[in-house]
Amino acid sequence: MFHVRGLARIYGEGTAAVTALAGVDFDLFRSELVVLLGASGSGKSTLLNQLGGLDSPTHGTLLYHGADLARFDEPALTRFRRDAVGFVFQAYNLIPSLTARENVALITEICRAPMAPAEALQLVGLGDRMDHFPAQLSGGEQQRVAIARAIAKRPEVLLCDEPTGALDVRTGITVLEAIERINRELGTLAVIITHNAILADMADRVFTLSDGRIVNERINARRGSVRDLAW
């Protein structure tokens, strides 16, 4: 699905330049669940942003189904994000003035073949909290709304930046289960950033980043389910 070669992203210029990605190569496939590990500042978010079309690379090739995302103009990137990508942010980023259902519906309104907002919320186990405003939900519930929002459009790619960063273990598990279920049932490619190395066991593949490079790639012959991980 993704074919990435020599991808680099440099912020700033001259002496102030910061190399966030220093040339990474990898391929990602349908139905995979990929985990990105790495120290803070190693370039994980930068890489995820490149995959999601939020930011453009400085050098390198970034092919999505053979099309070079680096060459997309703004409208094309918007279309790509709208149709193909679901984002889950660490900070949830829900609209506080809309209810859970409305937050999901906001996105389903603009895409081609979405599922019903209620169905998406049911998938993440929030069928009974649909008409609550974000302020009335716990952090984990808010994050699950964010996941429902991301999956409701039936994206080909689900990109999650530290989805459990702000959550306790048990809530984290529910959230991850939701992601895993989408990945399994819809065949969505899921890329999850985490600081928690234990999560690596639920992945098909695990990349470890350091200083903007992939320093390790691990393939799990058999991936474990979230519940069975050694919490």
Place this chain on the structure above:
Amino acid sequence: MSLLDRKLLRDLAALKSQALAVALVMACGLAMMIMTRSLILSLETTRDTYYEHHRFAQVFARLKRAPNAVRDQLAAIPGVATVETGIAMQVTLDLPGLDLPAVGLLNSLPERGEAVLNRVYLRSGRLPLSPSTQYELAAGEAFAEAHGLKPGDPISAVLNGTKQTFRLSGIVLSPEFVFEAPPNSALPDNKTYGVFWMPYKELATAFQLYGAFNNVALTLAPGASEGDVIADADRLLAPYGGRGAYGRANHPSHRRLDDEIRVLTGLSIAFPLVFLSVAAFMTNSVMSRQVALQREQIAMLKACGFSNAQVGMHYFKFSFVIVLVGVGFGAIGGIFLGHQLVGLYHIFFRFPQLDFLLDSRVLVTASVVSSFAAFAGVAGAVRRAVRLPPAEAMRPEAPARYRPALLERLGATRWFSASFRMSLRNIERRPIRSALTCLALALATSILVVPSSFRDGVAYIIDFQWDVVQRQTVTLTLVEPGPARGVADFGHLPGVILAEPFRYVPVELRAGPVTRRLLLQGLPARGTLSRVIDAHPRQLTLPPRGIIISAKLATVLQVRPGDEVVAKVLEGEERELRVPVAGLAEDFTGIAAYMELPALNRLLLEGDRINGAHLTVAAGSWPEFLAAVKTTPRLAGCMIKNSVREGFRQTTAASVSLLQKIYMFFATVVAFGIIYNSARISLSERSRELATLRVLGFSRGEVGAVLVGELVLLTLLALPLGLVLGSFFASGIIRTLNTETVRLPLVLTAANYAFAVSVVAIASALSALFAARKLAAIDLVSALKALD
């Protein structure tokens, strides 16, 4: 409704008081625009239909006497379509119960049928008939109303030396006298001057003018040149004592109406411009804050595939809703006020019917203009929202960099409390934001200065015109110029302390292509009663050579002291005099020209002649004086200064005062709106930081002091700036109101400034109080959790 729109509505609901403040400011500007534009439409439409239905003439002329046969010669002038001739005579009136003498202009009605031009409109009663038992006349409405006259009432007038009693047959209006003021006066005086109509035969017979006329009205054939017709008519009428024909532009009633429309046009632009700029500015500050607060939401929307256009449109819609509410309120307010004001015009302008007409185009203009203002205001914020790269927006805004404030660096620290120091740093940290808030407060101050300057200008005119310039008690005018020894006769009237002669010569002043008709006044070189005052204001001594003209007239004629003007004498033998402009006089009503009396007599080659005298009369002898005046022969008019001043107070001053009140109300609303909005925005920007301070153990009072201190500091900075800005606006707006009939001087008083300052101070205090209360109510936990 799309969910983005639902979000919009809910965000707006949360923002309602701020959005309402902006909408109200906008509504104030729009209400003024809708009101003034609609009044213009009402006046213009009413005037045009009235002129058309009652056949208002296009060229007018007065003469001494011409046989009716000349009428055909007038009709034969190329370019003339219709001719109406008749008689107009000024007479002294004697009204039972009125102790001052009044003047009437008697106009003839055609012997047969209706007039071809300048047809009268019958308000009540009927038109006067040729006598069966008693002479009849119809009175103009303004005069009749001022005296409470009804059809059937008796009224006496001195016709050619003989007193006659008439019966009032009806009350009428005429397109020639929409504005009913004495000749050459910019102000109405309906108590002592009136217009009347009576059948031609009686009027002509009384003045031995039967078979002749002394008054001409013409209309032009399509495409005819007014200038050519006037020149031909002048040539034709000169042997008959013609006093110069003139077009509508020089017609006193038409001109006054035109000036009013010009003033309204100025008002319809100036005030809305200021208010809508303020509204644009407020929209910008509200929306910038909104975009800053919704940084993460914008990022999420874009990450989820909303396009820049969709996100931009979403924020534009905010301002669209504000505009919608503003236009709604503005239309309601403008229509309401227009209805109130149109009644006021009845004092000045007499139409058969003057109804309020809503200018529907102005609603469109208002919507477009205010949308433009709001969009201009919101564009910057929207551009920021759209430009925000999604990846960037996921990161929280960079924390602000603090450093000691300039004053602290200068070593003034020890006198300041910690809160005050924090206020100082806050102001310095965001210089642009602080400058904008300061500017908003200055704008609030400035718009409060403008309306009061109207009121003070009018008060100044009342003092200046009737205490500094005119210091006589009364002015007596003769029917015709007479020998100068007449002054002595006036001096012998009971109670007269001082009498100063004057000569009034109707002239047409010309400089280059511009001409103006007025009375050239001959006065003693340095009189004590009717004085010529310059801009300083000092009394001017009339030089033995040369003419002194109103500064406004100099602007109109485009001349300066030292330049020459040509004065064409419109009385007696035609003569053109070239005179240098010797100086400029300051006056606020009408336009005037003055010469030393002997110099004027010399130029006219006429010996010592006068038209009347200005008199000071001892208060104790007033009744005897009036009684004597009533029986004095050959008097054409008696102008009592205090009654003119009173007339001005009740008409012009009253209307300006009403306008001033309306504008002051708007300005106050706007000032409160701006200040409240500024307080809300700084509260929103600071709430997190201030909550942190609370958590760290600062008391409510101390935290409140940071916010209030900031507002107070900015207000102190803004006030002087606002007063300067306001004086600037006042001068600009007053300049647009400056016409040849009435001008307002720019008067800026300490009381005006004090009022503006106190309104702003009160609004700031209330807003600070409100902010402090909100601050106290802030939920510490949620303030720290959420960014808003």
